[in-house]
Amino acid sequence: MFEDDMASPTWRHTHVGDSRGPHADGARAVEFVVRTVATIGNYDYMFDVRFKRDASIEVKVTMAGYMSTLFFDPGGGTRRDTPFGTRVHTNVLANLHDHLSGWKVDLDVAGVNNTFLTQTVKAGTFAEALKDVDPGAEAPGWISEPVLKYISTRRPDKEVGLVMNASQPTVWQFVNEKETNAWGMPRGYVIQSGVTTAQLLPPQHPLTKAAAWTKYHLAVTRSKDNEYRSHASMYDFFNPADAIVNLDNYLDGESVTNTDLIGWVTIGVQHIPRAEDVPLISNFGANFYIKPWNYFDSMEAIDTDSDDTDEWESCLPDLEGAKTYKWSFN
Numbered sequence: 001m002f003e004d005d006m007a008s009p010t011w012r013h014t015h016v017g018d019s020r021g022p023h024a025d026g027a028r029a030v031e032f033v034v035r036t037v038a039t040i041g042n043y044d045y046m047f048d049v050r051f052k053r054d055a056s057i058e059v060k061v062t063m064a065g066y067m068s069t070l071f072f073d074p075g076g077g078t079r080r081d082t083p084f085g086t087r088v089h090t091n092v093l094a095n096l097h098d099h100l101s102g103w104k105v106d107l108d109v110a111g112v113n114n115t116f117l118t119q120t121v122k123a124g125t126f127a128e129a130l131k132d133v134d135p136g137a138e139a140p141g142w143i144s145e146p147v148l149k150y151i152s153t154r155r156p157d158k159e160v161g162l163v164m165n166a167s168q169p170t171v172w173q174f175v176n177e178k179e180t181n182a183w184g185m186p187r188g189y190v191i192q193s194g195v196t197t198a199q200l201l202p203p204q205h206p207l208t209k210a211a212a213w214t215k216y217h218l219a220v221t222r223s224k225d226n227e228y229r230s231h232a233s234m235y236d237f238f239n240p241a242d243a244i245v246n247l248d249n250y251l252d253g254e255s256v257t258n259t260d261l262i263g264w265v266t267i268g269v270q271h272i273p274r275a276e277d278v279p280l281i282s283n284f285g286a287n288f289y290i291k292p293w294n295y296f297d298s299m300e301a302i303d304t305d306s307d308d309t310d311e312w313e314s315c316l317p318d319l320e321g322a323k324t325y326k327w328s329f330n
Contacts, residue, residue, distance in 0.1 A: 062285035094273030161216035210240030
C-alpha cells in the first residue's frame with residue numbers, strides 16, 4: 001500500500017478576465033494504491049485498486065513478463081503459423097493470445113437496496129427523445145434539425161449481461177432510489193470500463209463455455225452467498241465445456257430493482273506480439289472505474305485540503321510550489 005503522486009491535477013482551471021488577471025487553480029492528484037502481484041508461469045500480473053480524491057476508484061491490471069513462443073522457420077516451413085503470431089527473432093514466433101480478468105464488485109450504495117439503471121446516448125427525433133416523459137410531443141419551431149442527441153434511461157427488469165457498444169455510449173448505474181442528493185437525483189455509483197477488449201470466440205466455443213464470465217463487460221445479478229465467484233472451480237479444468245462454476249447460471253431472471261446487487265466486471269487485452277516485447281514485455285494492461293454518480297451534491301475533490309475557509313493548496317502548471325487560492329460558488 002502506498003501513495004502515488006500522479007504529477008497532474010485532479011481538477012484545474014485557468015481564470016481569465018477577472019481583477020487578478022489570468023491565473024490557475026487546481027488540486028494535486030494523489031492516489032492511495034493497494035497493489036498485489038501474481039506471477040503465473042511466464043507472466044506477472046500487477047493488480048491495482050486506486051482510491052482517488054474525487055471519491056472514485058480505478059481498478060487496473062498490468063501485464064508484464066515474457067511471451068510464450070514457437071519455433072519459426074525463415075525458410076517457409078512454418079508459414080502456416082504466421083496468422084497466429086508474430087516473428088520476433090531469428091527462429092522465434094510469439095503467439096497471439098489474450099488476457100482477461102474478472103472482478104466481483106459488491107456496491108452497497110447508501111444501503112443494500114439498490115436498483116440497476118442504464119443511461120444511453122442516442123440520436124433520434126424530438127418525439128423519440130420525449131416519448132417517455134411527454135408522449136406525442138412535437139418539436140418546437142426553433143429546432144431546425146430533424147435528429148438530435150438525447151439520453152435514454154432504462155431500468156432492466158431482471159438480471160442481465162452487457163457488452164459495450166461504442167456507437168451507443170452507456171452509463172451503468174447502481175442507485176438507491178430512496179436516497180437522493182440535494183437536487184433530487186438518486187444517489188448512485190457507476191461501473192465504467194476503461195481500456196479493455198471483448199471475448200471474440202463465439203458463445204458455443206468450449207473455451208467460452210468454460211469461462212462464461214468473459215462474454216460480458218458487465219453482468220448484474222442479485223447478491224447470493226453461494227454465488228461468491230464467477231469462475232475458476234478447480235474441477236472445470238477437467239471438463240471445460242460444462243463448467244461447474246458458470247456465470248450464466250447466475251443470470252436466472254431475478255429482479256434487479258430495490259435489492260442487493262453484484263456487478264461482475266471483465267476487462268482485458270488482445271495481445272498481438274511485437275518485436276519490442278522481447279526479451280520482456282513493456283508493461284500494458286486494462287482498467288475500469290467505480291465513480292460516484294449524483295451520490296454527492298458537487299465534486300468532492302473541490303474541498304481538498306480545506307479547513308472550512310474554502311482554501312486549499314494548489315499546484316500551478318510549472319509545479320514550482322504550492323499556492324493558496326480561494327474559491328466561491330457564490
